[in-house]
Amino acid sequence: MDDLNQLLLGFQVALSWTNVMFMVVGVLLGIVVGVLPGLGGPNGVAILLPLTFGMDPTSAIILLSSIYWGALFGGAITSILFNIPGEAWSVATTFDGYPMAQQGRAGEALTAAFTASFIGALSGVVLITFVAPLVAKLALRFGPAEFFGVFFLTFCSFIGMGKENKAKIVASLAIGFLLAAVGLDTISGDLRLTFGSSELIKGFDFLVVVIGLFGVSEILLTIEEGLHFKGKKAAIDLKVVLRTWASLPRYWATLIRSSIVGMWMGVTPGGAIAASFMGYGLAKRFSRNPENFGRGEMEGVLAPETAAHAAGTSALLPMLALGIPGSATAAVLLGGLMIWGLQPGPLLFIENKEFVWGLIASMYLGNIAGLLIVLATVPVFAAIMRIPFALVAPIILIVCAIGAYTVESSRFDIWLMLIFGVIGYVFKKLDYPLAPLVLAIVLGDRAEDAFRQALLGSGGNLSVFFSNGLVSTLMVMGLLLLFWGPLSAGRRLVMRKVTPTRSAPASS
Amino acid sequence: MRRFVKAAVLAAALPVASAQAWEPTKPIEIIVPFPPGGSSDQMARTIQGAIQKNNLVSQPIIIVNKPAAAGGEAMLDIQKSAGDPHKLITTSSGIYMTPLATKLPVSWKNFTPVAMMAQDAFLLWVNASQPYKTAKDFVEAAKTANPPLKTGGNGSKREDHLISVTMEQAAGIKITYIPYQGGGPSSVQLAGGHIDANMNNPAEEIANWRSGAVKPLCVFSDKPLTYTQKITADMAWSDVPTCVSQGLDVNYQMLRGMFMPGKVTPEQQAFYVELFRKVSETPDWKAYVERNALVPDFRSGQAFVEFLTTDEQKHKDLMGKAGFIGTN
Amino acid sequence: MADASDTAPEAGLSRRIVEIIVALILMALSAMVLWDSYERGAGWDGGPQNGFFPARVGWILLIAAIAAFVSAIRREDSVFVTYGQLRLVGSVFAPLFLYVLAIEFLGIYAASALFMAVFMVMLGEFRWWQTLLAVIAVPVVCFWVFEIQFRLSLPKGPVEAMLGF
Secondary structure: OHHHHHHHHHHHHHOOHHHHHHHHHHHHHHHHHHHOOOOOHHHHHHHHHHHHOOOOHHHHHHHHHHHHHHHHHHHHHHHHHHOOOOOHHHHHHHHHHHHHHHOOOHHHHHHHHHHHHHHHHHHHHHHHHHHHHHHHHHHHHOOHHHHHHHHHHHHHHHOOOOOOOHHHHHHHHHHHHHHHHOEEOOOOOOEEOOOOOOOHHHOOOHHHHHHHHHHHHHHHHHHHOOOOOOOOOOOOOOHHHHHHHHHHHHHHHHHHHHHHHHHHHHHOOOHHHHHHHHHHHHHHHHOOOHHHOOOOOOHHHHHHHHHHHHHHHHOHHHHHHHOOOOOHHHHHHHHHHHHOOOOOOOOHHHHOHHHHHHHHHHHHHHHHHHHHHHHHHHHHHHHHOOOOHHHHHHHHHHHHHHHHHHHHOOHHHHHHHHHHHHHHHHHHHOOOOOHHHHHHHHHHHHHHHHHHHHHHHHOOOHHHHHOOHHHHHHHHHHHHHHOHHHHHHHHHHHHHHHOOOOOOOOOO | OHHHHHHHHHHHHOOOOOOOOOOOOOOEEEEEOOOOOOHHHHHHHHHHHHHHHOOOOOOOEEEEEOOHHHHHHHHHHHHHOOOOOOEEEEEOOHHHHHHHHHOOOOOHHHOEEEEEEEEEEOEEEEEOOOOOOOHHHHHHHHHHOOOOEEEEEEOOOOHHHHHHHHHHHHHOOOEEEEEEOOHHHHHHHHHOOOOOEEOOOHHHHHHHHHOOOEEEEEEOOOOOOOOOOEOOOOOEHHHOOEOHHHOOOOOOEEEEEEEEOOOOOHHHHHHHHHHHHHHHHOHHHHHHHHHOOOEEEEEEHHHHHHHHHHHHHHHHHHHHHHOOOOOO | OOOOOOOOOOOEEEHHHHHHHHHHHHHHHHHHHHHHHHHOOOOEOOOEOOOHHHHHHHHHHHHHHHHHHHHHHHOOOOEEEEHHHHHHHHHHHHHHHHHHHHHHHHHHHHHHHHHHHHHHHHHOOOOHHHHHHHHHHHHHHHHHHHHHHOOOOOOEOHHHHHOOO
């Protein structure tokens, strides 16, 4: 109960006029940063960090963490409208969000994404409020083997039996892994797959590849159909919001599952990106109509957004409680804490109570403010779909080019974006699936690093992946998910033999 | 936000008066060869803050993170920008280590050294639950350990790895080094007991030290740190003995400095030397140095070049012995 | 998609040929990866070496590419893209290519202005003042957002240098 009192005190701190103003400014800035590809949350926070040096630490962290909330919300907007993920964790949102927009349901998709984000964030904040010290310790149990277990589980939950040609799924996955491997190898400290090119030493940044594969290629595909955007008739009034909300309770299972996945991945430093993919994969796996995924299924928007935000929010917990940043943005905030003269770590909760609880209270308020602000913008963004193609398309392409450039301040990346645009166009037309490629490029090298770190520690002994309860559970769950498809297909086959007239029950 | 615009408008309106001395005419870019949030990034942003707050330059300062290829990309960028007086790069030992390890065609000798801001110490950290009290205990334990004790640190063939291998050679022990993505992860891994020791900088471990998760055994510098303020109940940075005094003959510090691209004029160089001297005297910078337990050591001009030359030779020797010199 | 039009099939690029080209490119790619990986060691030395994973993935890609190649030869041919569509795609791709090229020489702002102008005049039906407004507004807004607000330095060329940036 002491905690509750502290929280109420925190609300008093956070609800001062200046702090509310910082919150609103922060959320708005964050949305801008999240919408523009290449200008992610970490950049947004880092850019404003020096401005906060003279500020009171509580106000400063409220401003900066609000940017973070805004960026989390904003990442979904371009994913849904233009198939361009503003942030790595909104890639999974494009899979169903963009088809929804094409069907004229952009408002619905945006509302679903924002609301899901809010639910995810809220569950993360509740977690931080009530069980912070208990859960924070979990992060310490994660060695390399456990990390590998998490990535393995993510891959297995996402890679199912797709409808595409198997060879093409495998090829796409392999290309993703190879792109991720280019550049400096963390473990050996050597360059690889750079073929002597000084442009390739930095490897292929995920965002550059995705902007090309998804954003640029989509424009090329759109133009084939003539000079207009699909989904022009997007409804643009706030009634859409209410209608979408009314349909949300149906998806309670998905929302809860994704929240749990997200909180877990945020606290154990698996991260928001892995969480969003895993949330999407699991939702598809457990859905009654998995064949609708990828064609504009609202569940496919809700699942990754909830998971990503639950993870993004929970990632602040290890930062506050242990001084471990759970995400890149958290790392920048951590730097900020030290600059403001606060020492993150277990003692923060004791020595700087007002700061910690002010921050936690601002998480509630910041997310409520964020939700209200983004919902109010739904009609504005949905209306973008009505602007003539010849005006919007070049603007999108310019923003794509700027986004690709800002990732590493490299002109070469703009060329790469163009090349991946063509690759995306050809691959989509030839039914090479892009999702496995993207998943592999995001998590491929991290999984490889964790695998090799674990083996270095065990002296090359593979049993390290089953050496304790935690890692064994992760690996077994992964294997179960991997073989879920064939297993349930086999079971269906057996069932059919027993009762040949009945069709397979839709219980899975 | 408003403030930005105002500053920009003011900057544009201010007449650049002095005729003889060089002044920047457009925004100054500081390239950080590490990701946002790391210690180099924090240093750059502290400098940025100190310059803005104390109005040391009329032009805005922009920070650009180029972490790819262990900073190799950032160095290539500076190499390509020869003659550009509006670019700076923050540097650590990576300025010699990355080219030596990867054979990238860059060298600090093609850059213009501006100033060394400070040196950063490395300490030998172990999990607090371990029985070791001194570096000697650790070495003894490493001698008999099977499988070998594990250390972890930032990347491969970088500072942490170099210390680890040098330690093996100096003490005649076998250690398994596990490269992580940065000092932060390696700190967590140590607190979680997944590795037996790490060689982190003070700033990277201070939180875990205060919370009692880890403890320092010794510092790899030739004299103990000077900060006497208590960090834990009974210890200050100055209470950590040097590793050499404990019979572990390894001595290593890392520079933190600023370079410009090559082929700039002496006036341009002089402007930045003066600027960073002013920065090093601001209270913001002093607070930063103390918070991170850096060794204040401002050098410029010839003194800096001499330091670099000796330090590079030292790295060549150590890396040669450790087998880190790139062959590809 | 509009590939199943019931009128007489429009002439276009053969899908089979594109499939085969892509499969061949992937094979070449995997060959490069395999060469690079074995060159630097793809074995198991107390744990996987630097090239271990890329090499394994390279083999997998090679097999997948061969499978894609075979199925491309065996499948019935269809139209990948009709020449009419290709012309439309080209009308977007060509300016885009020139835009990226122009960034190298003109910087991103001047190139963006040109790109907007070409795109809107070629593909849209706008009044001249609408085009002019967009051509001026887009680079200016970009400059304001990125350079002034977010302090990001984007590629600049002679025009910006003339204006003192």
